[in-house]
Amino acid sequence: MSKKGDANNQIQEGIQEFEYRKNIRKKNSLTKEEFQKSNVHLSDKQQSLYKGIRNSTLTVVHGPAGTSKTYTTCYAALALLADKKIEKIIITKPIQESGENLGFLPGSMEDKLHPYKQSYYTTFCKIIGKVSTDMLFATEEIVFEPLAYMRGSTYDNCIMLLDECQNASIKQLMLWVTRLGKDSRAVMMGDTSQYDVRKKDSGYNDFIKMVDGMDELCMFEFNNSDIVRNKFLIQIANRYDKYRSEQKEF
Numbered sequence: 001m002s003k004k005g006d007a008n009n010q011i012q013e014g015i016q017e018f019e020y021r022k023n024i025r026k027k028n029s030l031t032k033e034e035f036q037k038s039n040v041h042l043s044d045k046q047q048s049l050y051k052g053i054r055n056s057t058l059t060v061v062h063g064p065a066g067t068s069k070t071y072t073t074c075y076a077a078l079a080l081l082a083d084k085k086i087e088k089i090i091i092t093k094p095i096q097e098s099g100e101n102l103g104f105l106p107g108s109m110e111d112k113l114h115p116y117k118q119s120y121y122t123t124f125c126k127i128i129g130k131v132s133t134d135m136l137f138a139t140e141e142i143v144f145e146p147l148a149y150m151r152g153s154t155y156d157n158c159i160m161l162l163d164e165c166q167n168a169s170i171k172q173l174m175l176w177v178t179r180l181g182k183d184s185r186a187v188m189m190g191d192t193s194q195y196d197v198r199k200k201d202s203g204y205n206d207f208i209k210m211v212d213g214m215d216e217l218c219m220f221e222f223n224n225s226d227i228v229r230n231k232f233l234i235q236i237a238n239r240y241d242k243y244r245s246e247q248k249e250f
Contacts, residue, residue: 029141030078030081030082030136032082034082034128034132035081035128037128038128042075043068045222045226049061049072049073049076049218049220050072050075052218052220053073053077053187053218055218056216056218057180057185057186058177058186058187058211058216058217059186059187059217060207060219060220061073061187061189061190062189062190062191062204062222063191063222064191064193064194064224064227066227067223067226068226069189069222070119070120070163071123073161073187074123074124074127077159077161077187078127078128080159081136081141081159086158086183086185087141087157087158088142088158089141089142089143089158089161090143090155090160091117091120091142091144091163092144092145092150092160092176093117093147093163093164094147094164094165094167095116095146095147117144119163120144120163121137124136147172147176150179151175155180155184156183157182157183158184159185160176160179160180161186161187161189162186162187162188162189164190165188165190165204165207166190166192166197167197167202168204169201170203170207173188173203173204173207188207190204192204
């Protein structure tokens, strides 16, 4: 077969693949009825964040671990998907290990990225269950995008989620937020008490100062008293804050 014939076949296969995915997405997309089965009840503080995400182009969330930053954000993203306000959820996290180097991970690119998207996956499963979560990943209505490969991309009609922002540089944060396309919104989550990079290499605090006061911005903060994961963590977080304040290197 000629090269021209091969090219035409590839084009046709691409069109068929696109139509197939579009039809599958239309058939299996999360519905309002299915989403409401999750029966999630948000606290007043979580409800405020939920409303902020729905009504803002950029939402910046910061607070200690265990305050439901990721959970509430994922819930809001799924609600927007169920309401057909968006077509896709783009999830991202800096590829950074917590304090120890595990070396090169074996396997395909998907295998290597699995540990970094696992926390998102677990959260989505808690809200809508494993079957619905797997379907949304299979139809690419939820997509994990590594920061390193986002340059040149534009994401329309979606919500972009970036977790662990304290581990990203200002350049990485700017790279991420400037992927924002038409009819899209973005949510940043971070905990400035826990860095897996040198504090001076983090751009999160500088980014927060830079965007503060902008239009269409929701700036949201959780504190230690908002911890819901385990109330014992409130004592730990308060002690850790005191410890950090006494250490010159923090």
